[in-house]
Amino acid sequence: MRVIASRPVQGYFFERSFRVSGKGFINADHPVTPASGSRVVGQVRQRQQGSRPAPSANNRADQVYQQLRKAILHGQILSRTRLVEAEVAEQFDASRTPVREAISRLIRDRLVTPLAGGGVEVVDTESEYDEICCIREALEGAAARLAAARITEAELGRLDELLQESHRSMLGDIQGRVATNRAFHEIIFNASRSERLIAMINDFREFFLNEQVLVKYSRRDTETAVKHHSDIVAALRARDGNRVEKLVRRHLEQFRRRARKSRLTQG
Template sequence: MLKFDKIEARNTVVLHVYQQLKRSILRGELPTGYRVVEVNIAEAFGVSRTPVREAISRLIAQGFIREQGSAKIVADISVSMSEIMGIRGVLESYAARLAAENATEEDLQVITEYCNSSILVDRSSSIENRASLNDAFHEAVARASHNERLIKMISDFYEYAITEEMLVYYSKADTTNHAGQHRAVLKALQDRDPDAADAAMRAHINCIGQVIEKAIAQMKSK
């Protein structure tokens, strides 16, 4: 029987349904191939079918759930995440290239601050702190591109970098490596070197993808 936390705040219903469904998929509680039935999900949450339908639509768009004829089933998240990280690699490396060309001194100062903070953070820091610092660094680089459409596209993928479920599988070495990679991106931006910025960000995203792949494998094995 499905069991989820009941939701009370009306304006956050869709978000909560989405987040809990995604969390259950990432944890393997809703395994690959599981048939997602709106009425069952709505009953488990204690909400109407409308917010459930919206949440499922979002998960379909993001590749966590796929349509198979008239049915909706949980997708293989290892495949979905591989595709997502490939897209992130293209988008964010291009953003870094543009940032090397277009960033203002104020932009670089903001990126520097987030980079320094990510270097100081360690594995004992809270999940929320580590995740928010990572997102803030990537968002700052994207904004420094000064390409509004690109910024919007990238923002849709931030949540796939570090999630509460995955972060517990990040080793101290992973955290240290990612901080060093942030530093490499920053140096390329400060040097106004588009090629180096592109390469540094692409290498960083590839490394994130490898850690996420490892985390998914560990979650599935539990």
């Protein structure tokens, strides 16, 4: 699947191409002629065709929604990109009904906004990033407070294991550190046993590309984060809801400061 924003450049069309692969979207900026662009579209369509039965409209809408949402949040479809229902349907080889539902969900997520001339435009989430981080701090802090009274011994034991993994992990093992950090936070907010709160947290967690931030962490930053995790586990084991909420919010505030610095450096 390709979502294309194009403009003429010295007799060529400069296309921003987003192709669905087995690993998700691939962003590739490249100048192509109209002829070569048509050839690529044909190749993508051939890869999408297969003998598998067609999914239901609801499943198809969810597939389109999830792929577009991921591409937008990961910066593979850039802000201010215009998406047109008919074009997206053609590129996904889908009918317009599931695409319309997917776009409606993106509008409700505030990831795209309707345009007066038709279609929708991807919003600039970069300008809201600091605000979104503050919301995350409040939500995960509240979840930690609830978890203090509801977390099980088995869950506390798993947090201890993740702490040990954090101590053993190498500074350059970004993917391993991301996986450990994600698992640590998931155990805590899932221990809140609040389905509504968990759903809200999961919605916001997709905004945070931890790899981009952790790669900027110094050894001291990493040691501080691991110390925060240790303090959080101790407060949970003591069933101290007030303290653990404060600790989680302080921990995520550090992430927000580092994320802001990282994004300013990249800019």
